Amino acid sequence: MRDYPNDQNLQDLQERYHLFAHMDAAIIDAERDKACPEGPLQDLVVGLKANIASIGANWSAGLRHRIAITAQSDAHLTKRLRDHGARILPGLNMDAAALGGGTDNPDLGRTANPHAPDHSAGGSSGGSAAAVATGLCDVAIGTDTLGSIRIPASYCGVFGLKPTFGLIGRSGIVPLAPSLDTVGILTARAGDVWPVLQALAGPDGGDTDSQPAPAQWANQTATPDAQGLRIGIPQQVSTVECTPETLVALASARTTLEQAGAHVETIDMPEWNPAKLRQKAFLMTEAEGAATFAEALGTAGTLPRTVERLLTYGSTLSAAKLVAGMAEIRAARVQLARSFAQVDVLLMPTTPQRAFQADAPAPANQADFTALANAGGVPALAVPIEVAGQALPASVQLVGPAWSEPRLIRLAMVLESAF
Known part of the structure; x- marks a missing residue:
């Protein structure tokens, strides 16, 4: 403090x-x-x-x-x-x-x-x-x-x-x-x-x-504990282009949790396509945002140009596109429920990359792993992982079923003690 x-x-x-x-x-x-x-x-x-x-x-x-x-x-x-x-x-x-x-x-x-x-x-x-x-x-x-x-x-x-x-x-x-x-x-x-x-x-x-x-x-209490937990790493992580440092951090986190008593395995989540979910969920964000900021959107020049462009697009989305977006989100929720019948927690990168140069465009895939928890309404905790010899940290994400925040925090404390 x-x-x-x-x-x-x-x-x-x-x-x-x-x-x-x-x-x-x-x-x-x-x-x-x-x-x-x-x-x-x-x-x-x-x-x-x-x-x-x-x-x-x-x-x-x-x-x-x-x-x-x-x-x-x-x-x-x-x-x-x-x-x-x-x-x-x-x-x-x-x-x-x-x-x-x-x-x-x-x-x-x-x-x-x-x-x-x-x-x-x-x-x-x-x-x-x-x-x-x-x-x-x-x-x-x-x-x-x-x-x-x-x-x-x-x-x-x-x-x-x-x-x-x-x-x-x-x-x-x-x-x-x-x-x-x-x-x-x-x-x-x-x-x-x-x-x-x-x-x-x-x-x-x-x-x-x-x-x-x-x-x-x-x-509940939050003290470091991984003993006996079943942790799944989705196969679908391999479908997203990740930097080597990101994958090294993921492997290091896996080893640490296994040494702390967790059972870590690779699982298949066939109904989750990371890039597709991120794209569809972003469409829903644009559509809802257009309604949220409708008054400002109605007056040209009120919003920053990029925001105005995105929300204008959201305001014109067809019913078919909105229904497709909602269907993708529902599929992700169902997939999460099925996965949590197999394992207690999911482990994956938080972002596919570390911080990017400020003058470069934001990576298109930076929300490929994070959008899943929003779609499912479940908790997710980003945990920093130090990369040896590097100034910029990496990060892994722990995702659990609804109301599992104490469990995620306990696992994060295990990782924190190792890194």
Whole structure:
């Protein structure tokens, strides 16, 4: 746990990495001076992505036309964090409208990767991942539609959890695609994920998708443990072009989990085509996003050019294409259910590559592995894996059935101790 950052520290990090979409000194000073109630997150510094409301702070969602908007109340999750003793650091940078994979915002600036500033931090929660990687905050909260927490976690070398759909309430968050959007957590240590998740879980009357965790879910403990677990590596990993470092990290993770007592095997998931699911799910994101931002989309020049182009396309999708997209998502859900009848957890890369050069296009396949958990509504946890002799980390992803977050965290702690 760290002290709330001082103005000079904030300014230095902002100049080096551009962690904030907007850094309001008055709001930050007010947050620094607030008394925190006693609680399990006492004085924990928690950063918030710029689409999450924090009372009095800018609430832009990375969009130029929202820069003048300030939140009139806290988001559901912001209030829960405060009630549990956390200190809030609002306004972390993001892709415009959360529709992107590099946090290279045309209006609000690019977030640099703390491991290599000329490389991408990933997106859309790149400011959140980079803020944790630099040590600015203990924890950051982001949103994940097709991988927007886990992709930047992979590139920035931190832990990134996308929990079970509906576990964390989303009221007070600017949405993108509500059928896929999930709130999640980024941390530097695996053990920090569980207490924050416990604090955030709970009913949200403002979110129609909010659902309670099963009885006794919150009473579990998170200690390193892999003993006796059945872990499956999908054969379909081989259908995605991965860099050698990514595959070395996957092999290293497998060996570590086997040595810790897990049984790891290759399994077939024939109904999951990683590239096809990612493409179809992105179509659904464009279609839902077009409805979410219909008013802005109706006024030319309001949205950044790339966002406008993607959402305009989404608004014109035929019924046949939308039905095909929904069918692909349903097939992925069925495949996951079948796979979890065979194994307890899936192990795969988080992204097929490590962070890419900031001036290069985002790899088309960077969400091939992450989109699966969004389609299935199940939890997935990105775990950093150090690559010997390399500045840039790699990452593996643990995917489990609904409500298996404690199990994923226990496995992540095993991997953390080895790397």
